[in-house]
Amino acid sequence: MRLTKYLFTFCFLFCLAGSGLTQIGTSIAETYSLQEGLSDRSVRSIIKGRDSLMWIGTANGLNKFDGYNFTVFNSDPDDSLRLLSSNIQSIHQDTRDQLLIFYENITWMFNIFDPLNYELRKVEISPLTGVKGIVRAIEVDEQGDMFVLTFNESEDSTRLYQFNGQNNFLPVFSLYQPHRVEQNYQAVLRHLSNGDFLINDSAIGLQLLDAEGNIKKYFQANDFRSPEDQSAIPYPNRINILHEDRFGQVWVAWENTPGIFDLQYDDFKFKRKKGFDQSGLYTAIWEDQPGNLLIQQSSPAGMMPEVKNVFAYTPIGQILNFSHLLDDPKIITCLFSEDFFKTIFLGTKDGFKVVRNNRFRIKTYLNQESQEVNNNIVLKGITGDDDYVYLAAESQHWYRLDLATDLLDTLTFWDATGRQLDMECGVNLVKDADGFIWGAACESRLNSKLYKYDPDQCTVEDFDIPYPIRAFTIAENGSFWLGCSPSESNGILLSFNPNTGTYNEFYLQDSYNPLQTSIPNYVFQSRDGLIWVGTGNGVYTFNPTNQHFVRYHTDADSPERRISHNSCLLIYEDEAGNIMLGTQNGLNIIDRESGQIKVLRRRDGLSNNTVTGILPDGTGNFWISTNNGISFYDPSDDTFKNFFQADGFSANAFNPFSFYRDEKGRYYFGSVNGLNVFLPKDLLLHEPKPTVLLTKIERYRSRDDSLMVMESNLHQIDQLVIEPYDTYFALHFTFPEFSRPGKNQYRMKLGNSQTWSNLYNDPIIRFHKFPAGNYTLLVEGADANGNWSAKPFVLPIKVKKPFYEKTWVLVLFILIIFSLIYWVFQSRMRQRLRMEQLRTKLASDLHDEVSGLLSGIAMQSDLVQFMVTDSRIQTRLKTIGEVSRKAMSKMSDVIWSIDSRKDQLEDLIGRMHEHADEMLLPLNIRYDIQISHKLDRSQKIPANIRQDLYFIYKEAINNIAKHSNANRVFINMRQSGNYFELSVQDNGTPVQQLAPAHAHENMGDQSGTAKSIGAAAQSIKKKGGQGLSNLKMRAERLKADLNINRKDGYAILLRMKKFM
Template identity: 20%
Template sequence: MKALIKLFSPVILLIFCPLILSGQELGDTFKSLNVSDGLPQSYVSGIIQDRKDFVWLATRDGLSRYDGKKFKVFREGENSSYTLSSNIITNLFLDRSGRLWVCYEQGDWDVVDTDTEKITRLTADKNFQLLRDKSKSGRSIIQISDSVYWILGRDGVVYTVNFLQKKVTAFRSDQLLKGLSPTFITGITWANQNIILITSHALVYMRPDGKILKTVNLTFNKSGLFNPKRSWKDNSPLVRKNGQLIIPDEEQLILYDSLKNDFTVIDLPKQQHYIVPPLVMDKSENIFLGYANMIFRLDSANRLSRFTAETTPDTKNISMLLDKSDVLWAGTNGYGVRQYDLYLTQIPKLSYTASFHEQILEKLKISAEEIKHTFLHGISTYFFRWTTGNDGKIWMTKAGADSVEKPNLIYFQNGKLQRPKWRYGTESQHPHVGINALAVSKSGKLWGIDNALRPVFFDTRTYTAHTFEAIRHRYDKNKLNEVNGFVIDDEHIFWISSSLGLIRYDQNNKSVIHYFNNLPIRQLMAVCQDPLDRDVLWLGTYSDGLIRFNKKNNVCSYYTKKTGLPNNTVYSILPDKNGLLWCSSNKGVFSINPQTGKIRSYVTKGEIPVDEFNRFHYFSLPDNQMAFGGTEGYTVFNPESLVDDTYEPHIALTNVKINNRNSSLNDPDSPLTGAINDVEAIVLPYDKNFLAFEFSALQFNIPEKLQYRYMLKGLDEGWVTAGTDNVATYTTIPPGSYTLKINASNTAGVWSGYVKSLRIIITPPFWKTLWFITLCLLLAGGLVYYLIKRRIRNIRTKDLEKIAFERESMELEAQAMRSQMNPHFIFNCLNSIKALIQEDDKKNAVTYLTTFAKLIRNQLYNSQREITLHDEITTCQLYLQLETLRFADRITYGFLIDPGVDLHRIMVPPLILQPFIENAIIHGILPRPGKGKIIVSVTKQQDDVICSIDDDGIGRHKANKDRELRKPHHISKGTLLVETRLNMHNALNRNNFSINIIDKTDDSQNPSGTSVILTFNPTL
């Protein structure tokens, strides 16, 4: 029995195939791309989507790349760097490295790098010429490794190509299949790291090294494939995850189940045509194939159905692609490309046969005859008002300024239209005009606001209408104020929206509060109570977006195009059962989650999209469906049936204009180093800073629904929302380093996680560059340094001249002082000699004179500015000898010299010690009774030399008193001259000589002498 079923299964399928094919035509609605859209030619022989999501299309007039907005066309000879071998292309193949293999009708091959757009003329290279005019239209090609390919040629020959080694090898079928016969290779594919060859009578599984793993003979009602030797014949299969092969063969599909090792044949309607490869497969493993002028679908359960309606007989689908966003592309033989959205459920487009509200009443199964007997027949939908009561009744009325004798109010419930007989209450002094808004309170009470802004209560038990005094508002009476909705709180608080603003009206105390009438909100168009938060109202506006209004604290949140709305005009707001708010606009329908603010946008599906909707053209049906009416049609849908778009499109940079000029690699002045979308950074001079960037999101379902935002980091503080505009323009960008970031949303308004980045460097003019500024600073610094140096040199020269002059003056002054000291000393010595001669002490006089002569000779020899300390000590010794001779035994003296002091190397001014020794003798020792003593010592303390003259005389205090008695106002010139000379010596020689005079006392604090200490740094 099983064998019989297997035997007759093709016959059964053939019998029931028309029944299968008569199912729902899911793909009847499509979008077309043709020459008017920028396609170079309408014969589309190949379609490929590359790694960055661009779509490439092969035509008979060049290759084009599509980004959802426009086509970029490559042709033969149009530029030297990026030129094709021919314009007539038969097919395309994209390898794993992003290389696009282009096969031409005359047999040539090119390879296009889809990242850089660089074109390599493959068969122009002698190493690849073996491929010319040998392949089967370029369709049957597989990639084995990064650089190794197998290409199926005519007559069953297989060509192996090593792209990097530039090597092509041809294998005949008998060489490759090792004697299997009769055989002819007609298809090839790659699956699970193995090669599968389709031959005229078998399937061959082979390893890349050529070893045959398995051979499966074709075992079905025909002994082999149709016409295997035809040059156009291509049986390259698709392979499902379970290993099942789907092999196209003219008017049939051959299914091979590798697990069961059996074949199934599915026949297509006889069209005297053949299945055109390639076959494409979606994520659910449904397979789409082009056949004649239709597209068929083979689902995962191998049920065949017609996907598209039959078109004109001469229209044939000759290429196919299923892109990453689940759009099916079908290239035709002269009618461009057709796009079918397999995933996104768009809201349907319905055409008007009557007014919107009458079309909706028909959806409620209300006949046209019933409608004719109501006030709704023939009125404009702009006057149609409705609301749904707590009991499910849908109340409908008519708006307008016309007075009515009785209320126009009917309702629909349980499939029937009811027309109650209404009357006015006796207290109603003013029968109302048309009801502009209806609302139901929480307890179920039905209220209306008429055209004159009067509240009207409708008693639905007695069908009595009670009209109240008009609300006293502050609106300008000369302006049209159209009420478009209201909401009831606490049974007596009315929130009324109108074209002039929002009113809070308390029915109990008649108080009125106005909102928005003083704000720049152009018009309110709709009001809706938040489904979950009773403190929140949602307001639609004419051109200011959607407003979330908190009734308690009057805080507003605004939703506009900048925050994701498709359009800033919101005509209506309808809540669904899940708490979402659905709104109509001038750019389709969108939903918003009132809790999260998440926005989803939808457009109608049809030949003429109903993007622009109208005021008051909305309705909620009892079966959870919603209806919105527009200018060219209307839509009815169930919100739960719509699929959210979760696709995240990549962003492509498609053009850069620099100073209003397009950048091109052909332009020698272009800053581009490669294809614009492949460039990571551009460097521009300061005078080319007027930039416009064109970009596109690579999602092809509904490109017009995609939103864009961009930011020039370093200049913009945040994202700039551009809506559907895909151009970012910046003028006079200052020099600096920036990063352009571009982001896009999908069709639902959800921002993609992919962000396109481009570094932009604007170089400053040379006079603003760091090196120039540094050079200028260095030059300025050098000039300033030179001027300062020159000034200092001049000042120093003048100072040196002045110092030299002052030094010379000081030298002369010092000589003058020395000349003053010498006479003073000589005068004293001569007086002493005179005294000895007078006393007739010849011996001592001779000794004195001899010693004086030595002293004079020593002084004459030491007339220079400085002498050694040894010479100064010698002079002092001679002087003390003279004074000892002069005053006999009144004076004793001693010299204590530190052995560590080299007196011959220490230079001092001449006669620097003698005046202090003289003062010690004259004013210290001689006035005292008895003998006195003078000790001259020279010691060293670190780097200083200490010379001290110590006496045991009467001390300076008593000596001064005595001198004052003898010679009033006398000033000791010797000590003064020494101090003056030391100061000059310090100034001339930059030394630091100092004098310190110490008055000595005994244990009883009585004066006991004087100690003079001279401290100086010796000049070595």
């Protein structure tokens, strides 16, 4: 049911306009003191050296700061670089960018320190170096030239000297100026850009002199008055400020005298500077590279007066209040900055501060400086038109920002009875086609109201909705889709008609509610008419016409429906029709053509995984708000630049529905602490970023268990050489952006790698047992926003090989190995040759001596046998002859086996033929020897193999001759694969027992020689000796398989690995 009320809107001027509204009370600062390694709390001087690092002078030494660590130099006697004193007064840079170090209460000497190679020398200011008189003032001008002003009381002379950069001073001019030096005496010297000098002497006043010492102007008290200001000032007087800016303007402020003056060159008079509070006491002035001035206004009392205000004076004459730089205690002892609108380095009596000045980059509204979250105004909706931007807070109010006046109004609504309308649980603001502003708020935990605000009539109309509204959107036809939650566990979608004020609950076919288990967080209609609903249980999309329904969630079977997190807080469609889902685990981009989903998370560069808002920039890029910062996303290369509270935003956490871009290109993001407004050009600074610096090299040498650290002369390293025993080395880098060094990012390439390896926030690259070789290391750095350095740092690295891996050592080692092998080979060849010679000699000696002797015995026994008649003696003589002949046969085998001249296979085959002829042919047994063509008859055989093969063969032939009644023997020698085979087989049947008579009968028709051989065979048979065991023993020696078959005659098969 619709309930309509016409209410009046009362507009309060919130009085938040102007510069006061657009500034943060305090800037983000990094503070360093003793705990962080600073040598002393009292900081006296700060400069940036030519090494791009910060050098800080304190009351207890000189500090080098690389963004992470302090390196301290002082007057410690044990320090190899011993300063004259630890109590530093000021630091300057000379013309060669060396550091000039001056000390408290030491005017006759100073140090010159080279920040690159750590060379330190001292220079005297005395007659020995050309200076006469007492030192009253020292000046180092913008170019680094050093001047010394002295006073000689006995001669009443003032002298000026210039340092020549070595060890001497050259006189510039000398003046006769008698005056009395009192206890509170002060002299201040300034060298002007045109070559003139300003000298303020507290005893005689301010003088302007040319380079030759001629007085161009002797200022009097009247020179500090004007027709408009006739107030008198104490003069002569001590001076607080005497400064010439980059544009030639001279600034003066006197001690204990209010006001600040500038020199008018037309009449050489000083006038009070317009725009400044002339009732205040000005105590210090600093200048940055663009020519902006910071001028400090202090209270009049104390040795270290408290700073009341800090003003910036720009080159175009603007005066800006920079007092937001101050913090308790409000005392600034020194200051340095290359640009006051970026990063400022402050010295205080309590330490060293790095302030990031973001005050003028981002405008903030409705933000609270208090850290109590309950006091913050949380914005939950932003929309607008050409004239106004409307804001909805999470509770109580709507706001209207006038873009023309920058005034912020509070919109408070009452009903007809005068009761203020409750705007709790504000959700979203949307402007319809007719210019009406729509928003929602909860009336209770069970229902809510939808508000329609008329900006022209300043009236509001409300509509009762029975459920709390969590999100809503306006469809193409002007109707509304409301995402509601009837309970804390389920949701429902309502279709609302703004013309009639009626609504309908949306169900799919069969009265199915797709959101029955999901609470809606965001409702969106894409250009193709689909309704997208982001919930805590996935993303639902459907066509209201045909009710086609699809769900995206983490457990989807199809990768085209699988997203990174079920809780979706945002839905956006880009120009290409791709859908971007902001979830609590990254940005999911759905390619509508391919269906693929790309997920971008923090590890990919996004500032935080919880995405709450997306705005295009009109060039294809996007600004993305998250729960921790805002990211600028470039889809062309998937890179991000991130911005946080430290960059000037009022908070890090940003809210859903709270993002808007106006017609002038300004971006509005609502946070948990008010509104933030900026132009992209103020955040996306396209100035080149510096190159990464190498600050330290550490090596661990395992050979002597030592750690070597190198911090100086790093600029001279053309190639880093790593010795073989440097088992570990580390390279320390810094990116010279000091506002948030802990957030600086690094990446590296090594060798021929085509991709960068992300080091994130770690400035140290460590290498352990790095392989020998030549490498090229490239390192890039970026600030906390992701602005990468213009060019990489390049360092060639050579890792030396160990001594034993060098080429000449390896060649020598190989030569030694080859020499040893050759020597061993030659030794074996000589030994083998000696063995063959010995075998040949033994064979020859045995043949000539023993065989001849046995032959003689056999012949003598035969002769004697015919000479005696006694039968018994004849039998014995016959036995002697047979034994001699048998011994001759055995000896012949032995001589053949050891003779090195018989090592060829052909010799073995020949010997086999001889023995077969000797044993088989007399028994009428024919034999056939077949030799495979794969065997090379001319190849040599090892002596042991030749011997064992022959004796196995011989034993086999002997067994056939003794035990078989065969008449044919087949002998085969061949190679089968990787094996050598020797087979001997007959065609007979084994004889079980041969009687002597039978044997005699068989041999009856044989010749005498045959008879004797047969008799020898029978005698051998009768012995029944060691034949079988010898066969097995020789086969084992050859590592061969030996098979003996007696079933059908006699057969043996020898099988062994081939040896030729």
